[in-house]
Amino acid sequence: MASGHRTGPYLCGIDAAMDVVGGKWKALILWELHNHGVRRFGELRRGLPGVSEKVLIQQLRELEEDDIVHREVYREVPPKVEYSLTEHGTALNAALEPLALWGARRSERIGAELIPH
């Protein structure tokens, strides 16, 4: 338990997908890893303005549990940890791309600010 997941059956595929990618920063983490391939913890933190360390770690752990991201620890001092997408993570990201496109077009349509990456 305490794995941050819903209880009970899913109502449909979107329901199940949202259970994985629904955290406030998770989709952005995927995006960041997709764009850079491999990222250290601190790099991710700096790449996601506004996220706190606690929450970032929390969501990374949950994504790791769900086999979406891979965590590679280098036993050095100071410590070095690298995060990357797994096979499933890559597939998830691909599945998110049409949604990202729709979102980008929408923010353009309504004139919302959209920070370029």
Added chain:
Amino acid sequence: MASGHRTGPYLCGIDAAMDVVGGKWKALILWELHNHGVRRFGELRRGLPGVSEKVLIQQLRELEEDDIVHREVYREVPPKVEYSLTEHGTALNAALEPLALWGARRSERIGAELIPH
């Protein structure tokens, strides 16, 4: 204000899309409307086991504000209100389909229960 939206710029397209479809039941509402074309309020309620009337109305209003669903009121007694997808709602739903597929495959992979529709 009080329109249930984030403040500040979006970090990317997914961020913007999640702001629209991120409510607990919103994606399921879209799914339901996509599958049935047009649904009355009570039909939606019965189709989304567990949702409360208050929250369902809330999310429908927000989706209406965002031009995702259309609300048609028939001035009869007893009242009759029909909800359907707008053009943008249809596009959003199409953008969600790869994600739905991924979610369905994932719940199959991990052996999660998935209620058939």
Added chain:
DNA sequence: TCCCTTGCTTACCTCAAGGTAGGTACCTCA
């Protein structure tokens, strides 16, 4: 000797999304 670095952990707190429970108007049917 002290501070700096990185990648965490822990305790505590806030706030808003969501849930619960009641009420409303209006008409129909029994």
Added chain:
DNA sequence: TGAGGTACCTACCTTGAGGTAAGCAAGGGA
């Protein structure tokens, strides 16, 4: 007369996701 159905509204409360701030290990550099 009154129960039932529809599509809401309103006040209140709970819960948990997320935010804040502090501490820690272990070595390197000044």
